[in-house]
Amino acid sequence: MKLYLYNTMTRSVDEFVPLEDDRVGLYACGPTVYNYAHIGNLRSYIFEDTLRRTIAYAGYGVSHVMNVTDVGHLTDDQDDGEDKMIKSSREMGKSVWEIAEFYTDSFFHDTDRLHILRPHVTCRATEHIDDMIALIARLEEKGHTYTAGGNVYFAIDTFPTYGQLAQLKLDDLHAGARIEVDEHKRNPKDFVLWFTKSKFENQVMLWDSPWGRGYPGWHIECSAMSMKYLGEQFDIHCGGIDHIAVHHTNEIAQSEAATGKQWVRWWCHSEFLLDETGKMSKSKGEFLTLDYLVSRGFDPMDYRYFCLGAHYRSQLRFTFEALEHARNSRRALFSRILELRKQAGDSQGSTEGAGRWLDEFREHASQDLNMPRCLSALWGLVKDASIDPACRLAAACEMDQVFGFYLEQLNPEKAEEIPFEMMELIREREEARKAKDYSRADEIRAILLANGIEIKDTPSGTSWRKLM
Ligand code: AMP
Ligand code: ZN
DSSP states (O other): OOOEEEETTTTEEEEOOOSSSSEEEEEEOOOBTTSOOOHHHHHHHHHHHHHHHHHHHTTOEEEEEEEEBOOGGGGOTTSOSOOHHHHHHHHHTOOHHHHHHHHHHHHHHHHHHTTOOOOSEEEEGGGOHHHHHHHHHHHHHTTOEEEETTEEEEOGGGSTTTTTTTTOOGGGGGGGGGGOOOTTOSSTTOEEEEESSOSSTTOOOOBOOTTOSBEEOHHHHHHHHHHHHHOSSEEEEEEEGGGIIIIIHHHHHHHHHHHSSOOEEEEEEEOOEEETTEEOOGGGSOOOOHHHHHHTTOOHHHHHHHHHTSOTTSOEEOOHHHHHHHHHHHHHHHHHHHHHHHHHTTOOOOSGGGHHHHHHHHHHHHBTOOHHHHHHHHHHHHHOTTSOHHHHHHHHHHHHHHHOOOGGGOOHHHHOSSOHHHHHHHHHHHHHHHTTOHHHHHHHHHHHHHTTEEEEEETTEEEEEEOO
16 A cells, blocks of 8 residues: 655655665654643644554554653753753652653553554653763764853754754744843754753752763754664654644754754654643643543543544644544444444454445545544445445454554443444434434434433534433
8 A cells, every 4th residue: 555644844745655665664752751641642642653553554564663751851842941840749749750650651551541552662761861962972073062051052053954844944043032041042043952051950860971960952862762763764753743843843953963864754743632722731731631531431442533533634622522422423333343243243254345445445544644534434334234244344443453443352341331223323313413304303312212311412413321
């Protein structure tokens, strides 16, 4: 299967051709571990997982590497802001190392529940300080750095293509001077590679270096670790779009300045999850976690389904009504699958009879991961009564290699929260409402009620609850 992916560098959807024939190197910027991941962060990791699964489905091997930013002060794009790890440490009465450990575990607990495959290599910043020091030394040797006020900076004026990814104009780069607070910088866009002068009191994470005892700037960790595990040139680097302008721009500058060659070939970025006030972010204080969704009775797969219902390059607005809608569809899908399993019995299905739907699915997956259309193909397949149930089941499981719902492992005891026929009625009623056939909708409401299921309509769909 040929794969076409949007590349932020070229701003176009281009055919994806890896460096090596059969193995794709994929690097993803990982979590900062001073707090729980919010569901916006998790949307990015669901995207990266979909990307990885699609690449594998297309027939390539994948080497997936992700960092964990466990150095707390490295949380701000602009090299400033408060030290969030120390703040957490104070608030929770734990050491910064314990904080990092705690939130790293919590991150993987979330991603496991969302069926996000673990990276082949997970690398912690604190375990790769030597690699970062070696890279900074290399940059220093080539004249890309200067030291001022105790810190080592990258001089962006020594790297002529600086800002290409974000389409920044070099002439404009001095324009930010008004808001710049660090008077040591020669260019306001210069960034710190190594700090010896901590802006933060009580800095406990410190390492010896040729420039003095201190700690690395944030951006250097991704360059050093990705090159260590994937080589000086690799295929894909991904993250959320907030990383384009500063973090990824700086990563490119320092990596390519050090090696003198192109570093990453494809840049894939996912759009934001929004809440009522805009981008969901940790610094706003209050944010939604997967645990919170679960405490409200949602299954992690409801959130995965919700995310796959939008293209990764579109903003997605989160509301509980929309999540309920996704839950209804997800449950209806799972019920269908269990029903197909019942009908198929012992017969081993081949996917042959389902070619039409699989072709449609592959077409949409290959065109920049169009998951909403892929889901439509899945629905078309499971509903297509002209195809033998065992065959539909086999094709659905093939598609699931990309969706990651783990349809094959569905447990009828757990998944069949309400009977299949009732789930079908809920869907039929939603369709009747859409077609403004209110008398049929009312009729179905009455049937459901008689079966102990109460319906509630919201602007974005129907939610239901079982009456005791
Ligand atoms: P962080 O732990 O803050 O470094 O973020 C981890 C990942 O989540 C990064 O790839 C960010 O770009 C991404 N991210 C942060 N906020 C959002 C959001 N509201 N929606 C989607 N992705 C986000
Ligand atoms: Zn990064």
